[in-house]
Amino acid sequence: MARIDNAYAYYISTYAQKTVSRYDSHKKSELRKVYNKIVKINKDSPLYKIPNLTDAKKYAIDIKENARSIQNVVASLSDQYGSFEDSFKKKVAMSSDDEKVSVTYIGDGSEESKTNNFDIEVQRLATPQINQGRFLKDNTLSMRPGAYSFDLNTSGAAYEFQYNINSDETNLDVLDKLARLVNSSSLGITAEILSDGNGSSALKLTSIQTGLADNETELFSIAPDASTGSTEIMDQLGIDRITSPAQSSAFTLNGTSHSSLTNTFSINQVFELTLNQPTDSEKVNIGFKTDADAIADNIQSLVDAYNSILSTAAVYADTNASAGNKLQTEILSISGSSRSSLQDIGLVTNENGSISIDKEALREAVVPERDQNTFETLSQFRDSIGKEAENISINPMNYVNKIVVAYKNPGHNFATPYITSIYSGMMLDKYV
Numbered sequence: 001m002a003r004i005d006n007a008y009a010y011y012i013s014t015y016a017q018k019t020v021s022r023y024d025s026h027k028k029s030e031l032r033k034v035y036n037k038i039v040k041i042n043k044d045s046p047l048y049k050i051p052n053l054t055d056a057k058k059y060a061i062d063i064k065e066n067a068r069s070i071q072n073v074v075a076s077l078s079d080q081y082g083s084f085e086d087s088f089k090k091k092v093a094m095s096s097d098d099e100k101v102s103v104t105y106i107g108d109g110s111e112e113s114k115t116n117n118f119d120i121e122v123q124r125l126a127t128p129q130i131n132q133g134r135f136l137k138d139n140t141l142s143m144r145p146g147a148y149s150f151d152l153n154t155s156g157a158a159y160e161f162q163y164n165i166n167s168d169e170t171n172l173d174v175l176d177k178l179a180r181l182v183n184s185s186s187l188g189i190t191a192e193i194l195s196d197g198n199g200s201s202a203l204k205l206t207s208i209q210t211g212l213a214d215n216e217t218e219l220f221s222i223a224p225d226a227s228t229g230s231t232e233i234m235d236q237l238g239i240d241r242i243t244s245p246a247q248s249s250a251f252t253l254n255g256t257s258h259s260s261l262t263n264t265f266s267i268n269q270v271f272e273l274t275l276n277q278p279t280d281s282e283k284v285n286i287g288f289k290t291d292a293d294a295i296a297d298n299i300q301s302l303v304d305a306y307n308s309i310l311s312t313a314a315v316y317a318d319t320n321a322s323a324g325n326k327l328q329t330e331i332l333s334i335s336g337s338s339r340s341s342l343q344d345i346g347l348v349t350n351e352n353g354s355i356s357i358d359k360e361a362l363r364e365a366v367v368p369e370r371d372q373n374t375f376e377t378l379s380q381f382r383d384s385i386g387k388e389a390e391n392i393s394i395n396p397m398n399y400v401n402k403i404v405v406a407y408k409n410p411g412h413n414f415a416t417p418y419i420t421s422i423y424s425g426m427m428l429d430k431y432v
Contacts, residue, residue, distance in 0.1 A: 023071070023072040023075040023076060024068070024072065034394065037394050038394055038395070041394060041395050043408075044408060044410075045408070046404045046405070046406060046407045046408065047404070047405045047406045047407075047408075048402040048403055048404045048405055049402065049403045049405055050400060050401070050402055050403075051320060051401060051402075051403060052319075052320040052321050052401060055316070055319055055320065055321035056321045056400045056401065058321070059316050059319075059321040059322060059399070059400055060396045060397055060399075060400055061396075062312050062316075063309065063312055063313070063327060063392055063396050063399060064392070064393060064396040066305075066308050066309035066312050066389075066392075067309065067389040067390075067392040067393040067396070068389075068393060069305050069308065069309075070305040070306070070309060070385055070386065070388075070389035071386065071389045071390065071393065073301050073302055073305045074302075074382055074383075074385060074386035074389065076090065076301075077090060077298060077301075077302065077382055078382075078386075088295050088298050088299060088375055088378055088379075089291060089294060089295060089298075090105075090294065090298055091105050091107065091288050091289075091294055092105055092288065092289045092293065092294040092297045092298065093105035093271055093286065093287070093288060093289075094286075094287060094288065094289045094293075095284055095285070095286055096284050096285040096286075097279070097282075097284045098276075099276060099277065100122065100275075100276055100277050100278075100279050100282075100284055101120055101122060101273060101274070101275055101276060101279070101284045101286070102273070102274045102276060103271050103272065103273050103274070103286050104271070104272045104274075105270065105271065105272075105288070106266060106269065106270065106271065106272045107269060107270040107271075116287060116288055117285065117286070117287040117288075118253055118254050118267075118285075118286055118287075119253070119254055119255075119283040119284065119285055119286070120251055120252065120253055120273070120279070120283070120284050120286060121251060121252045121279050121281065121282070121283055121284070122249070122250075122251045122275050122277070122278050122279045122284075123250040123251060123252070123278060124247060124249055124250040124251075124278065125247075125249050125263055125275055125276075125277065125278065126210035126211040126246075126247060126248050126249035126260060126261060126262050126263045126275070127210055127211075127244070127246060127247045128206050128207040128208065128209065128210050128219070128246055129206070129207045129218060129219040129220060129242060129244065129245055129246040130204065130205070130206050130207075130242070130243055130244035131204070131205040131220075131222065131239050131240065131241060131242055131243060132194070132202060132203075132204045132205075132238075132239075132241075132243040132244075133175075133202045133203040133204070133237045133238040133239040133241075134202055134236065134237065134238035135194075135196050135200040135201065135202045136171040136172075136175070136200060136201065136202065136236070136237075137171055137199060137200050138170060138171060138172040138195075138199050138200060138201055139170050139171075139172070139199065140170060140171060141165075141167070141169055141170055141171060141174075142171055142236060143165050143171065143174060143233055143236055144165070144229065144232070144233070145164075145165050145166055145167045145169075146164070146165060146229055147162070147163075147164050148162075148163060148164075148165065148224070148225075148227075148229060148230045148233050149161060149162040149163070149224070149225045149230055150222055150223060150224045150225065150230060150234060150240075151222070151223050151224075151225070152182070152185070152187060152189065152220060152221075152222050153220060153221050153222075153223075154187055154188060154189075154207075154219065154220045155216070155219070157187055159185050159187055161178070161181050161182070161185075163177060163178060163181060165233070171201070172193070172201055175193050175201055175202070175203045176193060178191065178203055178237075178239075179191040179192065179193055179203060182205060187220075188207060188208045188209055188220075189205050189206070189207055189208070189220060190205070190206050190208065191203060191204070191205050191206075192204050192206075202238075203237060203239050205220075205222075205239055207219040207220055207246060209246070209261075210246060210247075210248075210249075210261060210262055210263065211246055211247065211248035211249065211259075211260065211261030211262060212245070212246050212247065212248060212261070213261065218242060218245070218246070219246050221240075222234075222239055222240040223240060224240070248260060248261050249261075249262070249263055249275055251275065253267070263275040263276075267286075271286060273286070292363060292366065295362075295366055296357070296359060296362060296363075299347075299357065299362065299378065300357060302378075302381070302382055302385065303347065303355050303356075303357060305385070306331070306334070306335070306354075306355060306385055307354045307355060309327075309331060309389075309392075310328065310331045310332070310353055310354055311354070312327075313325075313327040313328035313331055313399075314328055314352070320401055321400060321401055322399065322400070322401055323398075323399055323400060323401050323402065324401075326398075326399050327392070327399040328353075330388060331353070331388065332353045334381070334384045334385055334388060335347075335349050335353065335355060335381075336349075337384075338377065338380065338381060338384075341377045342355070342377065342381060344361075344365070344377075345361065345362060345365035345374045345377055345378070346358040346359065346360070346361030346362030346363075346364075346365055347362075347381075
């Protein structure tokens with residue numbers, strides 16, 4: 001029986017909140033190419049066991065996600081650019097006050113110059129709807145035991161919640177039961193229990209969605225069924241009352257008023273803005289960094305991705321989950337083969353193999369007299385990292401400690417797409 005629950009739980013808690021970039025989507029031809037590579041690798045893969053499955057699952061997920069991050073960085077430094085020097089000159093957006101409004105460049109380099117700079121003032125952030133119930137004593141039961149139900153309706157779905165109140169339960173037990181019911185429903189509503197610090201608690205429901213469209217008055221509604229008992233219980237709970245209505249954000253761009261259902265939105269498909277707090281009538285300027293700063297930031301993103309997967313390899317290197325230092329050795333070989341040329345342009349290899357940037361040396365390396373050789377070296381480094389990340393992503397289990405049980409009969413085997421790339425299918429079995 002496949003035990004993928006723990007793997008999913010680790011993935012969700014560690015990586016599910018990461019921002020998805022446009023480089024995470026792929027064409028059918030690209031997906032077919034990946035599948036064909038997986039089939040080819042697995043065709044001759046031996047049967048094996050994994051002695052330390054718990055850590056192996058985490059290790060496979062960690063290196064797979066690190067590889068994905070590297071592939072996205074490499075793609076962003078290769079996308080829509082004709083020559084290798086242009087890739088590292090990719091524009092980088094900047095905000096004069098990141099704490100209030102942060103920004104990311106999402107363009108492809110072809111936008112007109114009129115979108116290069118603008119001011120924004122934020123009057124109000126987009127907020128979710130909140131229904132906060134009444135505070136009830138934790139250690140007593142003030143509700144009549146029985147079977148009850150209520151409907152929770154959103155614009156896209158409706159759900160009937162049925163629950164029992166038992167005589168041996170407390171108010172806090174009932175609130176906890178309802179919170180778990182709502183949180184497991186996947187309706188875009190989160191439930192939490194609030195304490196007043198004096199022995200009483202209340203149930204709070206918050207929508208994940210923010211803002212209200214012109215034709216909306218609420219994001220969700222709660223109503224008990226028609227029975228008298230359900231109506232009485234709902235009156236005691238009080239979660240059918242909207243205590244904080246949803247609001248759209250309000251802001252001005254160069255003096256023109258705008259609003260958005262969310263706090264993150266794009267401007268002219270060039271800038272992705274995130275409103276973090278009101279600007280208090282102060283203007284925040286959005287624009288681009290200078291060419292020199294943009295080059296430094298782009299190179300830093302590549303170095304950070306390299307250091308991240310190297311750090312992951314080092315963490316697991318001496319554990320029973322890792323196949324020796326295989327991953328660490330392969331990553332270190334990327335910088336080791338070009339250490340001298342990288343150092344000449346300001347990318348210095350440290351004792352542990354990580355790379356740090358000597359900004360002064362880098363600044364001198366991108367002057368017109370030297371920039372062609374500099375960008376050629378950077379492009380070779382980028383491509384080497386990208387190729388290694390692709391191999392890791394195709395078969396992360398290649399770096400996990402395994403015990404070979406049997407080899408396939410050469411020349412008489414067949415394709416088994418998800419045998420060696422167990423992570424690809426998330427089939428991590430406790431008996432393997």
